[in-house]
Amino acid sequence: MGFRVRLEPAGKEFTTEAKETVLEAAMRHGIILPYSCRNGACATCKGRILSGSVDYGEYEAHALSDDERAAGMALFCQAVPLEDVVIEAREISAAEGIVIKTLPCRVVNMGKLSHDVMALDLKLPEGERLQYLPGQYVDILLRDGKRRSFSLASAPRDDALLQLHIRHVPGGHFSGHVFTRMKERDLLRFRGPLGTFFLRRESERPVILMAGGTGFAPIKAILEHALASGIDRPMHLFWGARARRDLYLHELALAWAGSHDQFRYTPVLSEPASEDRWDGRGGWVHEAVVEDYPDLREHEIYASGPPPMVEAGKQAFMQHGLAEDRYFHDSFEFAHDVA
Numbered sequence: 001m002g003f004r005v006r007l008e009p010a011g012k013e014f015t016t017e018a019k020e021t022v023l024e025a026a027m028r029h030g031i032i033l034p035y036s037c038r039n040g041a042c043a044t045c046k047g048r049i050l051s052g053s054v055d056y057g058e059y060e061a062h063a064l065s066d067d068e069r070a071a072g073m074a075l076f077c078q079a080v081p082l083e084d085v086v087i088e089a090r091e092i093s094a095a096e097g098i099v100i101k102t103l104p105c106r107v108v109n110m111g112k113l114s115h116d117v118m119a120l121d122l123k124l125p126e127g128e129r130l131q132y133l134p135g136q137y138v139d140i141l142l143r144d145g146k147r148r149s150f151s152l153a154s155a156p157r158d159d160a161l162l163q164l165h166i167r168h169v170p171g172g173h174f175s176g177h178v179f180t181r182m183k184e185r186d187l188l189r190f191r192g193p194l195g196t197f198f199l200r201r202e203s204e205r206p207v208i209l210m211a212g213g214t215g216f217a218p219i220k221a222i223l224e225h226a227l228a229s230g231i232d233r234p235m236h237l238f239w240g241a242r243a244r245r246d247l248y249l250h251e252l253a254l255a256w257a258g259s260h261d262q263f264r265y266t267p268v269l270s271e272p273a274s275e276d277r278w279d280g281r282g283g284w285v286h287e288a289v290v291e292d293y294p295d296l297r298e299h300e301i302y303a304s305g306p307p308p309m310v311e312a313g314k315q316a317f318m319q320h321g322l323a324e325d326r327y328f329h330d331s332f333e334f335a336h337d338v339a
C-alpha cells in the first residue's frame with residue numbers, strides 16, 4: 001500500500017508504492033531531491049518530516065544523529081512512509097527532465113592514469129545518447145544484482161564516449177575485476193545519470209572545488225563544461241592526494257590554469273614521496289582551502305572524494321562562514337551491496 005507525500009515549500013504531491021522510499025517515489029514522479037550515495041551514509045538527502053511517520057530504514061549513525069531524528073529529520077533515500085506525510089526538502093529543478101536509463105555499453109578504451117587509477121571509455125549502442133549534467137554519476141550494474149557508483153569524468157558534449165576513472169580498491173569486487181580481468185570490447189550495463197552534484201548555474205558566486213583522489217573525476221566534467229561554455233565565475237580547484245603520482249591528471253589542471261584567467265589550481269599532497277621533491281602545498285586539502293579563504297561567506301564549494309575529506313571539509317568550511325546550503329558534495333561511499 002502506498003501513501004501520499006506532500007513536498008514543502010514547493011507544494012507538490014506524489015504517491016509512494018509499497019516499501020518505496022521517499023526519494024525513489026519522488027524520482028519516479030520526476031521530482032529531484034538532493035541525493036548522492038543512496039546507502040544512508042552521505043546525508044545529502046537529509047530533510048525534515050513535518051507530519052506523518054516513516055520507517056527510517058538502515059543508515060549510518062553519523063549520517064543521522066538521534067537528536068536530528070528526534071527533531072524530525074530523516075534520510076529520504078531510506079525513509080519509507082507509514083502513512084501520508086508532509087516533508088520539507090529543496091527541490092532541484094536543474095535535473096528536471098533528465099531521463100534515468102538502464103543501458104548496455106562497450107568498453108572501447110582502457111588506460112592506466114596512475115598506478116591505481118584506470119580510465120575506462122564506454123561507448124553507447126548506435127544512436128543512443130545519455131543526457132546528463134556534468135558532475136553526475138552512473139551505477140554499474142553487476143551480474144549478481146550488486147551496483148557500483150562511478151562519476152562521469154567526461155563533459156556531456158563528448159557523450160559519444162563516457163569516461164570513468166576507477167580507483168583500484170584493495171579487495172574491491174568491481175575495481176579488482178577492472179584491473180585484472182577486464183578487456184577492451186567487454187560489455188557492461190549501467191543505470192544513470194544519477195545524483196545532484198553539479199554546478200548551480202543560477203548563481204554568480206565564486207566557486208571553490210575540492211577533489212580527493214578520484215574525486216577529480218566529476219570535477220573534471222564540471223570544469224571542462226564550465227570552461228568550454230565560457231562561464232567566467234572565479235573557480236579555484238584544490239586537488240588533494242597522497243603523493244605526486246596520485247595527481248593523475250596534474251598537467252591537465254595546470255593547462256586549464258594556464259589558459260583561463262578565472263581558473264586557479266592548487267595541488268595539495270599529504271604524504272609526498274621523497275622522489276617527488278615536492279615544494280608545493282602539504283597537509284590536508286580542506287585545511288589548504290581555509291588557509292587561502294578564511295572568509296567563505298560569499299562562496300560555493302563543490303567537494304568530491306573520500307567521505308572523511310568531505311566531512312572534515314564541511315566542519316571547517318562552516319566554521320569559516322560557508323552557508324550549509326552552498327556546500328555541494330559527492331561523498332565516495334562504498335557500496336553496501338543492496339540490489
Ligand SMILES: Cc1cc2nc3c(=O)[nH]c(=O)nc-3n(C[C@H](O)[C@H](O)[C@H](O)COP(=O)(O)OP(=O)(O)OC[C@H]3O[C@@H](n4cnc5c(N)ncnc54)[C@H](O)[C@@H]3O)c2cc1C
Nearest residue numbers: 149150151165166167172173174175214217332333334335
Ligand atoms: C556518488 C559516488 C560516486 C563515486 N565515484 C567514483 C569514481 O568516480 N571513481 C572511484 O574510483 N570511485 C567512486 N566512487 C566510490 C566507489 O563506488 C566505491 O569505492 C566502490 O565500492 C568500489 O567498488 P569495488 O567493487 O571495487 O569495491 P567493493 O567491493 O565495494 O569494496 C570492498 C571493500 O573495500 C572498502 N572500500 C571500497 N570502496 C571504498 C572507499 N571509497 N573508501 C573506503 N573504503 C572502501 C570497503 O571496506 C569495502 O567493503 C563513488 C561513490 C559514490 C557513492
